[in-house]
Amino acid sequence: MSMITLFRTSQIYALDQIKNVLASHIRQLPDKVSSIGVPLKILRYEFPCEPVDILTWLHNQHVPCKIYWSGRGKGTFEIGGIGVADVVEGKDDINYTEVFALMEDRLCLDNPNLRYYGGVSFYGAAGDPAWQSFGGYRFVVPRFELLRREDQTVLAFNIAFKDIDKDNVAAILEELDRIDFAPTTTYRRPPKVTARHDYPDRQGWEAAFAQTKGEGGKFRYDKIVLARKSVFDFDVYIDPVALLKHLKDKTSQCFHFCFQTDKTAAFLGASPERLYKRVGDRIETEAVAGTSPRGASREEEAALERELLNCSKNALEHRYVVDAIREALGGLCADVRADAKARLVKLEGGQHLVTRFESVLHPGVYDNAIIARLHPTPAVAGCPKEEALRAIHEIEPFDRGWYAGPVGYVGHEQSEFAVAIRSALVNHDKLSLYAGAGIVEGSTAQGEWNEIETKIGNFIDVFNRK
Structure with missing residues (x-):
């Protein structure tokens, strides 16, 4: 098995308490990591929370790396993600066998909600400098996710074992502290x-x-x-x-x-x-x-x-x-x-x-x-x-x-x-x-x-x- 979910609960948390609950789990990671798994695995925490609009939440986050995906029609799976827990990317043409094998090594049956989000360029290697940051392909497991499946809203946190040390955990706690769970936002009018x-x-x-x-x-x-x-x-x-x-x-x-x-x-x-x-x-x-x-x-x-x-x-x-x-x-x-x-x-x-x-x-x-x-x-x-x-x-x-x-x-x-x-x-x-x-x-x-x-x-x- 190459991936586990470390923590999942059915309790629904209020938005004003969920950061403190997650932070308490993250702080304990450096002391637990040696008894849990191997560096290849990615740990995932899932905390059901009060409903909040996914795009509202994503818009309120002041971070450079964001991901959004929603299925077609009402009531479908929807996710907003920020930060990077793991990334599989390349500047050249994609070798589907190699790239998907890298992701599959980190995916397993008992963690069905852990996913890589991203895409592949039409041709392969980017020729236009405007596309350079996207590369030939790029798939990301977000650090933090707010997702909605069926009628449930969930805050998820992902971390690779190789990244669990005191310095990284301290930086991640700072990222968590900056997450804004305000239930509303103000979208700027489209520019001229x-x-x-x-x-x-x-x-x-x-x-x-x-x-x-x-x-x-x-x-x-x-x-x-x-x-x-x-x-x-x-x-x-x-x-x-x-x-x-x-x-x-x-x-x-x-x-x-x-x-x-x-x-x-x-x-x-x-x-x-x-x-x-x-x-x-x-x-x-x-x-x-x-x-x-x-x-x-x-x-x-x-x-x-x-x-x-x-x-x-x-x-x-x-x-x-x-x-x-x-x-x-x-x-x-x-x-x-x-x-x-x-x-x-x-x-x-x-x-x-x-x-x-x-x-x-x-x-x-x-x-x-x-x-x-x-x-x-x-x-x-x-x-x-x-x-x-x-x-x-x-x-x-x-x-x-x-x-x-x-x-x-x-x-x-x-x-x-x-x-x-x-x-x-x-x-x-x-x-x-x-x-x-x-x-x-x-x-x-x-x-x-x-x-x-x-x-x-x-x-x-x-x-x-x-």
């Missing part, structure tokens, strides 16, 4: 936009779109997804957690995430797309492709629904993703079950076609194999995959970084990743918004440009709040 630059701009987009066609105007690929980066300058620095709060208020049916590496450096977003969820040996995934706006009236909404469901271009784009996921799962699972036909999923400002899959993994199949086979899907790359990836790298005038990569968490019994679309990179007073469009035979440059504008609309609406 002073400039916007698109990469590529309209002319560049037309040129990029033209590169998807060969002689005689014949489309070169079955499908290719080209993205755009829109950089907004603001009059003051951006508060990542405040921005996520405003975004989450508008995007309830999405996964929400924020990986903050410094006070004004973060990657955050509201993604409608699950890459996969694993619970034990069961896996769920989905194909999300095909997009249209929402209607301003009931009649317009119904017309747009019919258009999306019957549009040959959207049906073709969706089918490529469905076929690719089915093929990927075929090497991982014994029996793949999928929706008989695509459904509509409605979001604020847009709607998509979705086909859901579920199955049981073959014995010996773990997260490293799942993520390596599923990422990237044709929903964010294209097909044939390798040809599309080469073209994206040549055509797009920017580094995708973590955009469209897998973000989520890894645990022993459960792991979940979303696809990091509808996302943004915060860099002091600049915000880079990323979104892409699936291009197939019949697509138009104007239509795909408009689709991208729809996809970043929720962010732009946040800026325009009065």
Whole structure:
């Protein structure tokens, strides 16, 4: 066994007493460590507490490193984390087998709530200096977590055995003392936009779109997804957690995430797309492709629904993703079950076609194999995959970084990743918004440009709040 939970209780603590209770346990660690375990293990304390809004708590903490994750929809798992108890990271391309083995060595069955949170870049090594602090991959066990599962709120503390000595414990106690459990906060109003630059701009987009066609105007690929980066300058620095709060208020049916590496450096977003969820040996995934706006009236909404469901271009784009996921799962699972036909999923400002899959993994199949086979899907790359990836790298005038990569968490019994679309990179007073469009035979440059504008609309609406 490579990990244990040192302390767990069913008692519910008041917010004004929980720090003192946890501090008393932390102080005893240097005297207990030699009789408890080995350096590889990570100890975890869990204390149920009075309910407090997770984002409120996270916003009130004045620390550089913050993590936020919430599942899709109401009542799902939600966590805010601060500090670093353990980290698995690298600047280069990820070796999924090695990286996931490092995390699995520290994860065990009797500590199901200990998880690594993080993500992987779309390409691997970061080329743009703005992405340097995120690297090719980065997974963190937070030092302190406030999480909500079902109807219970829990404060958790994590520490690796190798870090248990009197000096470290003294520093951790100081960190604990600075944690603010105030039940309310004041979110700053979104700052004012002073400039916007698109990469590529309209002319560049037309040129990029033209590169998807060969002689005689014949489309070169079955499908290719080209993205755009829109950089907004603001009059003051951006508060990542405040921005996520405003975004989450508008995007309830999405996964929400924020990986903050410094006070004004973060990657955050509201993604409608699950890459996969694993619970034990069961896996769920989905194909999300095909997009249209929402209607301003009931009649317009119904017309747009019919258009999306019957549009040959959207049906073709969706089918490529469905076929690719089915093929990927075929090497991982014994029996793949999928929706008989695509459904509509409605979001604020847009709607998509979705086909859901579920199955049981073959014995010996773990997260490293799942993520390596599923990422990237044709929903964010294209097909044939390798040809599309080469073209994206040549055509797009920017580094995708973590955009469209897998973000989520890894645990022993459960792991979940979303696809990091509808996302943004915060860099002091600049915000880079990323979104892409699936291009197939019949697509138009104007239509795909408009689709991208729809996809970043929720962010732009946040800026325009009065």
